Amino acid sequence: MADKTINLTLKIWRQAGNEPGHLETYELESISTDMSFLEMLDVLNEKLTLEGGEPVAFDHDCREGICGMCGAVVNGIAHGPEKETTLCQLHMRHFRNGQTLVIEPFRARAFPVVRDLIVDRSAFDRIIQAGGFISVNSGSAPDANAIPIPQETAEQAMDAAACIGCGACVAACPNAAAMLFVGAKISQLALLPQGRPERSRRALSMVAAMEREGFGNCSNERECEAVCPKGISIRNIARLNREYLRATLCSGDKTPS
C-alpha cells in the first residue's frame, strides 16, 4: 500500500432543516491516499470538532458497500468517479493532490434534505410497502425445492435483487426518476414463480406509489445505470414497463387511486 498523501479543497453543502443551504469551503492537508472517502470526511469532522466548529452530517453505516446508507454527489457524480463503487468504498487514491471536490447531497424532490449531506429516502420504503413483497405468512411455505427455478432465472432475479436502495439512481436522473429502483424490485419478483400471483397488482400499485412520492419518469438517459454501485441494468426498467403495460392491458386489476 502506497504511503502517499494529498491536499484537498472541499466545497461541502451545509444545510440545517428548512433553511437554505450553501457550499462551505474547507482545506484538508495530508490526506492518506489509502483512506476511504468517508474516512476523509471523518478526518474533516474531527478537525471541525476540535476547532469548535460543527461537523458535517452524513449518513453511513456498514462501510463495505452493502447497506446503502451512504451516498453523496462528488463533483457532479453520485457516489463519485469510480464505477460500481459506493462512497464508502471509494478511496482517496483516485483523487489528485490539490484537487477541489464539490460534495453535495443526493438531490430530488422526493428526497428532502434533512441536514448537510443527509436526505430523507423514506419514499423508497413507502414504494416497497405498496407491493414490493410476496404475500406469504411465516409458516405457510411449501418445501423449498417444491418449485424448481432454472438457474438462469434465479441469476437474473439475483442481478435485480442486488439493489442496495441507496438512491444514487434518483440523484443521477435528470427527471429524478426512481424507475431503476422500482424496476429492480418488480423484476426480481416477476421473474420468480413465487411472485407471479401478485405481479399485476404489484406493478400497478408500485408505479402509483412512485408517482405519488414525486419521482419523475424514465426518458432513457441511462444515468442511473452509470452510477449504480451494484451495476443494476436498465433492462429492469424495460421489464418494469412491460409488467406495467401487461397489468394495464391484460389484467382485471384497476390502477389504485
Added chain:
Amino acid sequence: MQLDAKIPSGPLAEKWDLRRFENRLVNPANKRKYHILVVGSGLAGASASATLAELGYNVTTFTIHDSPRRAHSIAAQGGINAAKNYQNDGDSIFRLFYDTIKGGDFRSREANVYRLAQISNSIIDQCVAQGIPFAREYGGTLANRSFGGAQVSRTFYARGQTGQQLLLGAYSALMRQVAAGRVTILPRREMMDLVLINGRARGLICRNLLTGMLERYCGHAVVLATGGYGNAYFLSTNAMASNVTAAWRAHRRGAGFANPCFVQIHPTCIPVHGDYQSKLTLMSESLRNDGRVWVPKNPGDNRPPGEIPEGERDYYLENKYPSFGNLVPRDVASRNAKEQCDRGKGVGETGLAVYLDFRDAIERDGLEVILQKYGNLFQMYEKITAVDPSREPMMIYPAVHYTMGGLWVDYNLMSTIPGLFVLGEANFSDHGANRLGASALMQGLADGYFILPYTIGDFLAETGPSEERTDNPSFAAIQAEVETRIAGLLHNSGSRGGRSVDFYHRQLGKILWDYCGMARNRKGLERALEKIPELRDEYFANVLVPGSGAELNQSLERAGRVADFMEFAEIMVRDALAREESCGCHLREESQTEEHEALRDDARFSHVAVWEHTGEGNTPVMHRERLKFENVHPSQRSYK
C-alpha cells in the same frame, strides 16, 4: 437473580413440540389488544415484527437507521445453514445440532441448539417463498456449499450477499405488515432506556435522532433485537452504528448479561492501515481453501514477498497442523497469526499482517479457475488496497467479528426481566463460545420467524392485556435519568479543549484488543480492569461533543454509545478474568496443553456466566447456569 432456563422435559427431539403444546394461546380476536415494542430491524427484529403482526398483534418497530433495510444483518456474506440434506450426504437435524454445539466448544444449551437445527429447514422454505434468489443448480433445485466446521454441504447462499437477500426478504414481509396497518415503523430512533413498571418491561425511552426529542412508548412486552457489541473494540467488522446501548441499559435495569467475554475474532480481514481507519473489512474465510498462509522465517525480514525465497518462508499453519493445514477453525487461525506477529514476523507497514498466497493455487489450477472461485473477493481486496492478489499475496489479519455473549434468555427467549425478550446476536443463546460460519443468519431468523411468536403468546396469555400509559411516573423518572446522561455528555459543548469521542473510543478498543482479545491472561486482564475506569473518568470529564441535544447530532449519538461501551467493557473483562479456561474463540494463557493448544476445563467451567448489575459503583455479581450434556459428550477439539 433467578436463572430458570425453563427447558421442557422429555427427549431432546420432542422438547420444542412439547413446549408449543404447553404454551397458553392468545385467542385470535384478543391478539389485537396487545401492543409489542420491537427494537431493531435486522433479521431477528424484522422477522419477529412481521410474524407477530401476521398473527394479529399490534407492533411498533424501532430502527436506528433511516430505513429498516439498513440493519447490519445485510452485510453477512457467506450463507445460511439448514439440515435439509438436499445433497444426500448424510446430513440430519442431529448432525447440524452436533456440529453447532461442538463448534461452540460445548458452552451452549443442548435444548436450544437442537431446536435451532429443527427449525432451520422451515427458514429455507419461508425464504424461498418470499422470493429470495438463492443459488440454484441447472436442474432448478437449490445449491449448497460447504463451510468451516462441517463435513456436509448444507449452506444455502445468494452469491456473496446472503445476508442482504435474507434481510430484504424479512424487510419485505415487514413492509407488507406496515401497509396492512399492523406495524408502525419508527426510523431514526435510538433506545435510550428500558421502562419497568411493577418489575415488568413495559416501555422505552427513545431519542428521535432527527429532532433530538426524547419519546416514550408503552407496550405489553418489549423485544430487543439490537445486535452484538463487537464495536466495543473500536475496530471491528461491525457497522458504525452497531452498539451495546439497548442491551446494556436493559442489563442495568435487571437483565442478566451472559458470557460477555465470548467474542469471535475472524482470521481473514484486511489489516489495519492507518490511525484514521474506521472499520475493518472481512474477506470470506473460503479463501483459505486455496490460499496458503505464511510469514518470513526471519523476524524483521521486510523484503517484498516476491523476493523472499521458498526456503525462507514459514507456512506455519501447514507445519503446525499437518492434517487441517490452512483450514483450521477460525480461532486457531487467528491465534496463530497473532503469535507470529508477536514474534516480529508480521508483514506490511504495521507488522500486523500475514500473507495469504494464491501463487501455488494459480500455478496448479490456472488463474481462470481461481478467479471463478474468488474473483469478486480479489476485486474487493484490490478496491481497498490497490494490490492485485493474483500477482502479490494478500495481507490478512484477525478482526473482531461477532459476539456470542449477550443478554441471558431462557428457552422462551425471555430475559431475567419479565416481559423483556431478546433475539438474535443480542442474546447469548445458541453459539456457545464460538459461532460456526453460516449460523448467525439461521439463529436470527429462527428466533424471529419461529420461536418468539410462539413463546411471547404464552407470556401475554398469562399476564393479560392490562393497560399502562406513558404518564405512569416510571416513564418520567427514567426520562429524567436519560436527560441527565445526555446533559453530562454535552457539558464541554462550545469549548475548544478536550478530545473527540473517537479518540477515547480508540483507546478503549486498544485496551480490549491488547488484554481481552484472542489470548488473555490474569495479569493483563487485571491491568485492563485498572485502565478502563481511568479512561472512563477521563472520557466523562474531557470528551468534547459539539452542538446540543435538541437537534440531529451525530457526535452526541456516538458519545452515548461509547459511554455505554466504557461501562460495558468492565464486565467483559471481569467475565474473561473469571473464566480461567481456554474455550471456543479465546485462549486463556494459563490453560494450555503441553503443545500450547487451548485447554477447556469442563469440571470448573461448564456453565453460562451470567452477570447481575448491583447498582452504580458496586461490583457486579456473577451467577452460573450449569450446562448439562445428556445427548452429546463434550470432547476436546484437535486439529493436528
